[in-house]
Amino acid sequence: MLRAEGLNLSVPGKVLCRDLSIAIKPGECWGILGRNGSGKTTLLHALSGLRAPDAGLVTWDSKPLPDYPRRELARQIGVLPQDEGHEFWGTALEYVLLGRYPHSRGFGITDGDEEAALAALQQMGMADMSHRTLITLSGGERQRVRVAMLLAQAPQHYCLDEPLQHLDLGHQAEALRLLQRLAVEEGKAVLMVLHETLWAGRYCDHILMLYDGGRVLAGSAAELMTLKNLEELYQCGLREIETEVGSYFLPA
């Protein structure tokens, strides 16, 4: 289980997160919501060991993240950064194989690694483009390959920064269904930064809302995804539209 206790995060002139304590358990799917610049990426980095908090502690299975060797931590916690892959000159398959590095034992790429990478590409519907050079892929195709790399890494805890960027509506739904399956059926934990409240309410069981001044609301999506909370979060008037599968929020 990933646990944060008394987490404080700030950048020069701005407090992003004040005294956050949470536990993210296997099988849970968390969404991080907030305005641009509110600190979602910074928080995701702190919760995955990429950044040291100003105060507080993040642990995985009760052990502080900095105490893990990097490779071992990468087998437990995998990160999809917000944007990268534009400077990679190899093929989609070679890119996804990078995700197998934490599992390698120093003998180079094995058949098992290639199988895992191809299976991950298959899951993202990109197997038939595995030999295409990454930079020749469209934005959405490249994003699906990037998610495939994280699937090939096969961590216990998935941290994704805007996994839906560049994806069309159908591929957004497919990606979220896949991530939800990882949590619900395979007992992985998923934590993702999302701008799409439509999807957050539908696929996340827990939500973290980052407000100005470092105030954080964290808890069950059913309780937190309210018109009042979201209007205050995005500082914009919203309309709630109720449907048989839940409420959606649109700018008023």
Ligand SMILES: Nc1ncnc2c1ncn2[C@@H]1O[C@H](COP(=O)(O)OP(=O)(O)OP(=O)(O)O)[C@@H](O)[C@H]1O
């Ligand atoms: N090295 C730095 N020096 C100063 N300010 C920084 C630094 N790194 C990040 N920031 C600021 O910290 C704030 C939080 O950045 P972060 O990337 O976490 O926001 P975010 O919520 O993910 O935003 P977005 O929705 O736009 O991706 C922003 O105002 C950003 O400009």
